[in-house]
Amino acid sequence: MSLLFRNEMLHGGKPLSTESDAPRVTLVAAQSGLTGVRGAYETPLFVLMAAVGIVLLIASANVAGLLLARSTARQKEMAVRLALGAGRGRVIRQLLTESLLLSIFGGTLGILVAIGGARAIIAFVDTGSSQPLGFEAALDTRVLLFTAAIALLTGAIFGLAPAMRGTRVDLTPALKDGGGFAGQSRSHWFNSGNLLVVGQVALTMVVLIGAALVVRTLQNLRSVDPGFDTSNVLNFNINPIPVGYRGTKLASFYRDLQGRLSAIPGVKSVSFSQNVLLSGSLWTTVFHLTNTQDKASVESDYLEVGPGYFETMKIPLLEGRAFLPADYAASAYERSVTPASPTSGSPSGSSSRPASRVAQPVIVNETFVRRYLGNSSPLGQHFSHSDPKPDDPGFVVVGVAGDTKYSDLRREINPMTFAPVTSGGAIEIRTTANAASIIPAVRSVVNQLDTNLPISGVMTESESVDRLLFQERLIARFSSFFGALALVLACIGLYGLLSYEVTRRTREIGIRMALGAGRRDVLSRVIGEGVALALVGVMAGVAASFGVTRFLGSILFGVHPGDPLTLIVMTTLLLVVAVLASWIPARRAMRVDPMVALRHE
Numbered sequence: 001m002s003l004l005f006r007n008e009m010l011h012g013g014k015p016l017s018t019e020s021d022a023p024r025v026t027l028v029a030a031q032s033g034l035t036g037v038r039g040a041y042e043t044p045l046f047v048l049m050a051a052v053g054i055v056l057l058i059a060s061a062n063v064a065g066l067l068l069a070r071s072t073a074r075q076k077e078m079a080v081r082l083a084l085g086a087g088r089g090r091v092i093r094q095l096l097t098e099s100l101l102l103s104i105f106g107g108t109l110g111i112l113v114a115i116g117g118a119r120a121i122i123a124f125v126d127t128g129s130s131q132p133l134g135f136e137a138a139l140d141t142r143v144l145l146f147t148a149a150i151a152l153l154t155g156a157i158f159g160l161a162p163a164m165r166g167t168r169v170d171l172t173p174a175l176k177d178g179g180g181f182a183g184q185s186r187s188h189w190f191n192s193g194n195l196l197v198v199g200q201v202a203l204t205m206v207v208l209i210g211a212a213l214v215v216r217t218l219q220n221l222r223s224v225d226p227g228f229d230t231s232n233v234l235n236f237n238i239n240p241i242p243v244g245y246r247g248t249k250l251a252s253f254y255r256d257l258q259g260r261l262s263a264i265p266g267v268k269s270v271s272f273s274q275n276v277l278l279s280g281s282l283w284t285t286v287f288h289l290t291n292t293q294d295k296a297s298v299e300s301d302y303l304e305v306g307p308g309y310f311e312t313m314k315i316p317l318l319e320g321r322a323f324l325p326a327d328y329a330a331s332a333y334e335r336s337v338t339p340a341s342p343t344s345g346s347p348s349g350s351s352s353r354p355a356s357r358v359a360q361p362v363i364v365n366e367t368f369v370r371r372y373l374g375n376s377s378p379l380g381q382h383f384s385h386s387d388p389k390p391d392d393p394g395f396v397v398v399g400v401a402g403d404t405k406y407s408d409l410r411r412e413i414n415p416m417t418f419a420p421v422t423s424g425g426a427i428e429i430r431t432t433a434n435a436a437s438i439i440p441a442v443r444s445v446v447n448q449l450d451t452n453l454p455i456s457g458v459m460t461e462s463e464s465v466d467r468l469l470f471q472e473r474l475i476a477r478f479s480s481f482f483g484a485l486a487l488v489l490a491c492i493g494l495y496g497l498l499s500y501e502v503t504r505r506t507r508e509i510g511i512r513m514a515l516g517a518g519r520r521d522v523l524s525r526v527i528g529e530g531v532a533l534a535l536v537g538v539m540a541g542v543a544a545s546f547g548v549t550r551f552l553g554s555i556l557f558g559v560h561p562g563d564p565l566t567l568i569v570m571t572t573l574l575l576v577v578a579v580l581a582s583w584i585p586a587r588r589a590m591r592v593d594p595m596v597a598l599r600h601e
Contacts, residue, residue: 001025002024002025005023005024005025006023006024009021009023010023041125041471043471043554043555044471044474044475044555047210047475047479047551047552047555048475048478048479048482050548050551051207051210051211051478051479051482051483052482054203054206054207054482054486055207055482055485055486055489056150056154057199057203058200058203058204058207058486058489058490058493059489060154060157060158061158061196061199061200061203061493062196062200062489062490062492062493062496063099063102063158063159064158064159064161064162064196065193065196065197065200065493065496065497066493066496067095067099067158067159067162068161068162068192068193068196069193069496069497069500070162071095071162071163078091091163092163092164095159095162095163096155096156096159096160096163098159099155099156099158099159099162099163100152100155100156100159102155102159103151103152103154103155103159104151104152104155106151107147107148107150107151107152110147110151111139111144111147114139114147115139118139124474124477125474161192193497193500194497194533196493196497197490197493197494197497197533197537198533198536198537198540199537199540200489200490200493200494200537201490201494201533201534201536201537201538201540201541201574201578202537202538202540202541202544203486203490203541204483204486204487204489204490204537204541204574205537205538205540205541205542205544205545205570205571205574206541206544206545206548206549207479207482207483207486208483208486208487208570208573208574209541209542209545209549209566209567209570210479210483210545210548210549210552211476211479211480211482211483212483212566212569212570213549213552213556213559213561213563213566214472214475214476214479214480214552214555214556215476215479215480216558216559216563216566217472217476217555217556217557217558217559218469218472218473218476220557220558220559221409221410221469221472221557221558222465222469224405224409226277226278226404226405226409226465227315227402227403227404227405227413228277228313228314228315228404229313229314229430230278230461230462230465231461231462232430232431232432232433232434232435232460233312233313233428233429233430233431233435233460233461233462234428234429234431234435234436234438234439234442234458234459234460234461235276235279235426235427235428235429235457235458235459235460235461235464236426236427236442236455236456236457236458236459237276237425237426237427237455237456237457238257238425238427238446238453238454238455238456239425240253240423240450240453243450243452243453250422250423251422251423253423253449253450254272254306254422254423254424255422256449257427257445257446257449258270258271258272258306258307258308260445260448260449261427261429261442261445264429264438264441264442264445265441266431266432266433266437266438267429267430267431267432267438268312268430268431268432269308269311269312269429269430270308270312270427270428270429270430271305271306271307271308271309271311271312271313271427271428272305272306272309272423272424272425272426272427272428273303273304273305273306273309273421273424273426273428274303274304274305274421274424274425274426275303275425275426276426276428276457276461276464277313277404277405277406277461278405278406278407278408278409278461278464278465278468279407279426279457279464279468280407280408280468281407282301282406282407283301283302283303284299284300284301284302285299285300285302285417286298286299286300286385287299287300287383287384287385287395287417288383288384288385288394289372289383298371298372298415299414299415300364300368300414300415300416300417301406301414301415301416301417302416302417302419303406303416303417303418303419304418304419304420304421304424305323305418305419305420305421305424306328306420306421306422306423306424307323307325307328309418309428310322310363310401312428312429312430313404313428313430314430315401315402315404316401316402317363317399317400317401317402318366318400318401318402319378319379319399319400320363320378320379320397320398320399320400321398321399322363322399323361323363323398323420327361327398327420328420328421328422330358330360330420358393359382359393359394359395359396360393360394360395360396360419360420361395361396361397361398361420362395362396362397362398362417362418362419363397363398363399363400363401363417363418364378364397364399364400364401364415364416364417364418365400365401365402365403365404365413365415365416365417365418366400366401366402366403367403367413367414367415367416368415368416368417369400371415372415378397378400379397379398379399379400380396380397381396381397382394382395382396382397383395395417395419401416401418403416404416408468409465409468409469409557410557426457428461429442435460435461436460439458442455442458443455443458471555472555472557475555487573487574487577490537490574490577491577491578491580491581492581494530494533494534494578494581494582495581495582495584495585497533498526498529498530498581498582498585498586499584499585499588501526501529501585502526502585502586502588502589506592509522509589509592510592510593510594510595511594513592513594514594514595519590519591520590522586522589522590522592523586523587523589523590524586525589526582526585526586526589527579527582527583527586529582530578530579530581530582530585530586531575531578531579531582533578534574534575534578535575537574538571538574538575542567542571545561545567546561546562549561549562
């Protein structure tokens with residue numbers, strides 16, 4: 001098969017490849033070759049899985065920090081156990097057991113939440129598809145085992161450091177009254193608690209920057225000018241051919257349908273086309289420029305449209321004229337003689353061959369004129385098919401339309417050609433108000449014409465754009481959720497560390513205030529420590545984000561991974577949250593009574 005394919009591509013009647021293309025047949029597994037919806041969701045799901053992993057690390061570091069603080073507070077208890085004969089291994093096992101129990105309880109609660117969460121995610125994903133996905137929302141055995149393993153592993157790893165620290169106790173000072181904190185007033189910057197908080201802030205910064213970039217991508221795509229008015233437009237698909245409509249009967253059906261839909265109250269104009277703009281569909285064709293010196297073959301996007309299409313979609317005509325009734329009559333005659341035959345199995349295809357000797361009128365967009373016609377006047381320009389026959393009159397440009405997006409918002413605007421057609425599978429209706437409100441009336445009109453004609457894809461143009469941006473909406477929504485969750489966890493971690501520090505340094509704070517330090521000095525000192533930790537974490541997170549967010553390159557639009565505005569906004573947000581997280585422990589430190597603190601110690 002590979003040999004036959006290569007010979008046909010290189011030496012067939014119409015060679016399509018060169019030796020350098022090395023055409024060949026490759027055998028691949030079905031899972032790799034037939035991706036289906038898997039290809040549409042694979043990239044966003046991997047991105048979200050990475051965000052989940054980062055949030056897991058933040059949560060684990062948070063728990064580890066709290067366990068470290070708790071192990072320090074329990075030094076006297078551990079000293080008593082060791083003094084009574086308990087071995088260090090026995091104490092470590094006890095502390096690890098406590099850590100694992102926390103992980104098991106948390107994992108169990110998470111599984112219960114995930115059952116409902118999975119159904120909600122599938123429901124949201126289903127809104128972005130034109131047909132049922134068939135995804136199973138239930139948690140299977142592999143997912144449960146994976147979750148259980150992760151819960152136990154994180155509990156063991158992040159509970160090990162607190163357990164080891166809890167057994168490193170000097171028995172003599174620890175057993176003295178007040179020994180729990182009295183000898184530990186000095187604070188070391190590079191202690192394990194501070195490092196865990198810095199790590200949490202750094203990871204949070206990575207998640208926040210990634211989420212902000214995705215949200216800005218969604219905003220940029222929504223703000224793209226498609227070249228036509230997407231508001232108050234209702235689209236639906238209909239195909240009368242399978243139920244017996246052909247030739248003049250088919251053209252008559254579309255004229256009747258267009259007239260009846262136009263009579264619905266609130267409808268401004270009605271038209272039809274082969275494809276709905278911004279629906280993911282694309283039709284391209286190749287032309288042969290006959291009025292240029294190089295007589296080159298060029299590729300152009302191609303869309304066949306019905307009467308009133310430019311008025312309905314509000315696509316401006318910059319030069320020339322719109323299609324006339326005579327143009328549609330000629331198109332109907334030509335199709336009855338030689339029907340269109342697009343390339344099978346490909347989104348691209350050649351338009352129908354005109355049977356008469358009159359050139360088919362077409363309207364091209366600005367990009368077509370700019371790229372292929374240069375400074376010459378576009379009106380009256382002729383071009384033909386890529387392989388014209390001697391009697392082929394080709395096409396003649398009668399107008400120039402404004403540039404429009406075709407298949408999606410990310411794709412750049414290419415040269416585009418509009419041709420007249422008397423029948424089309426997509427119907428466009430522009431209304432004066434909410435387009436969705438006329439859906440019952442539209443169904444009634446179609447049913448009156450023929451009860452055997454089903455309609456599909458009924459949605460407004462705005463809904464069509466939202467469906468087109470489903471992947472971006474999915475990533476933006478969930479990455480924002482994970483970013484907010486990471487921010488809350490980092491805030492809790494910073495609050496827990498500073499609260500512990502304030503409690504541990506109560507005697508030191510009391511001495512400072514007894515020697516004349518003001519309450520504002522204590523307040524600024526505690527908040528300053530929190531902000532300093534956050535700053536170190538922010539700098540580490542920004543540096544890490546440059547490497548991590550590069551993997552978002554294929555998803556981003558209109559913004560790059562190192563966008564300065566995003567970095568500044570997220571840094572400011574994180575520092576503000578750090579100040580708020582430090583405020584409560586700082587207020588507690590400010591209210592320390594020197595006499596009570598010194599008497600207690």
